[in-house]
Amino acid sequence: MNMQKKRYVLKFPSQSGDKPLSYHLVKDFDIRINILKAEVRPGKTGSLVLELEATSSNLKKGIAYLEENHVSCEPLNKKITWDHVRCIHCGNCTAVCFAGALEMDHQKWELQFDSEKCIVCELCVPACPLNLFEIDFRQ
Template sequence: MKKRVTLIFPKRTVQMPVTYRLAKDFNVAANIIRAQVAPNQVGTLVVELSGDIDELEAAIEWMRSQEINVSLASREIMIDEDSCVDCGLCTGVCPTKALTLDPETFKLNFTRSRCVVCEQCIPTCPVEAISTNL
């Protein structure tokens, strides 16, 4: 099973080797989608956790016991087709190729199932046609 979660670390737990502990203690793989972590600052990590459902639940419970805020990611990327000018700048920063340009029409295509909501496309869009639903 897979779950995409956002982890918010208090300053004192930023140095903790969380992904190592998830793998070693709970047999849960953590695919880091986005990270903003610095010493002595609140850190944010968006990860896709995969493993057995019971192990995932135990891992999430352990992280919460370490005062790490865990929230299930339910955001989605939204594209305002009326504002989009199909410039293709977002396709260059999309790590999963969820955003592509049709080679014949040069229209932007968005494959939602490939999107990991890394949000790299949002600041890249010059007309602010890309946002999240939350």
């Protein structure tokens, strides 16, 4: 079976918090969910960055199901690039990367960037004194 893994930014109204949306994605559409970032405040609009893994047909059905339930789903079509050649490994950017994508290797005193963990929150962009991070818009 041809499985696909895609990242989405979901925005949902406060009242949808009562519905077991993720339960239905798993049970009805056989979608594996990895929550990369969650901002859910009681009584307010929430947002999630999710990685969904399923067959392309089930992914489409799952997204349609979410949209029927007033949850907007935008594919995460951005990525962060890092100019490692010019990096001075000062470690400044690691302080803002709550996703754990930027970490110092304290043995080599070198910055490590794990793009798989990056949720494109963009906080590292202004944190680097040398402007070594850029947002790459892919479509």
